[in-house]
Amino acid sequence: MGQIHNIEKLTDCKFLNLYHLNATSVHNTPVSYFVASRAKSINELKIKTGKNTPDGVIIYSLHGEKRDRVVLVRQYRYAIGGYIYEFPAGLVEPNEEFHEGAVREMYEETGLKFTPLKVDPAFEKPYFTTVGMTDESCATVYGYAEGEISKDAQEDTEEIEVVLADREEVKRILREENVAIMCAYQLMHFLQDEDPFAFLKEEL
Known part of the structure; x- marks a missing residue:
């Protein structure tokens, strides 16, 4: 399983935001990944909560x-x-x-x-x-x-x-x-x- 090292919030919009993830893949390859989310903060991302609540x-x-x-x-x-x-x-x-x-x-x-x-x-x-x-x-x-x-x-x-x-x-x-x-x-x-x-x- 890949490992996420840190997350940066790139935008501050009302309905949709962009987050940047620094990670390492299961093959030990560096990964730079972008995620669009309805979450208003990093702590509200499903990555963090582990919950699948409907947006x-x-x-x-x-x-x-x-x-x-x-x-x-x-x-x-x-x-x-x-x-x-x-x-x-x-x-x-x-x-x-x-x-x-x-x-x-x-x-x-x-x-x-x-x-x-x-x-x-x-x-x-x-x-x-x-x-x-x-x-x-x-x-x-x-x-x-x-x-x-x-x-x-x-x-x-x-x-x-x-x-x-x-x-x-x-x-x-x-x-x-x-x-x-x-x-x-x-x-x-x-x-x-x-x-x-x-x-x-x-x-x-």
């Missing part, structure tokens, strides 16, 4: 009387200079339970009312997003959305279009558009499964 939530939600549409957002992302399809998502606020965060984020991004499902913890525990560059982890919350789409609660810094996609539209999106990988894998199951949430009824 954010990803919301996989079905909509409509037949629950045959999936709630997506088409969002402008500066990292790619263009639009990408994602599930509604956002950061968990301090002392906020992540299911509550999912309800809040769904309303803020889409105007919809979200009702989370109770599922086996293995399906919704925090999983790491892009661990080669960040210690960020997100919990996935599953459920049903209802109501009318509204942009009233969106932040001025966001550019979000809400999409209620049926299976034909999902096929087009996967074929033609930029899609976040966490969303894409679930959409592939959405296309094939009569009940997209059937797997959540399993006990692990």
Whole structure:
């Protein structure tokens, strides 16, 4: 196992920071590594805490009387200079339970009312997003959305279009558009499964 010798915080931003690690690999090779993190201090890094608490939530939600549409957002992302399809998502606020965060984020991004499902913890525990560059982890919350789409609660810094996609539209999106990988894998199951949430009824 590699050994981390010291950590330096390089930025002091509100939502994301960059840290530099000096380390030695298992092969005794010096390593200079950079980690982006939601942590506001070195002591809050998962390297230090050893805990995998969710930084954010990803919301996989079905909509409509037949629950045959999936709630997506088409969002402008500066990292790619263009639009990408994602599930509604956002950061968990301090002392906020992540299911509550999912309800809040769904309303803020889409105007919809979200009702989370109770599922086996293995399906919704925090999983790491892009661990080669960040210690960020997100919990996935599953459920049903209802109501009318509204942009009233969106932040001025966001550019979000809400999409209620049926299976034909999902096929087009996967074929033609930029899609976040966490969303894409679930959409592939959405296309094939009569009940997209059937797997959540399993006990692990």
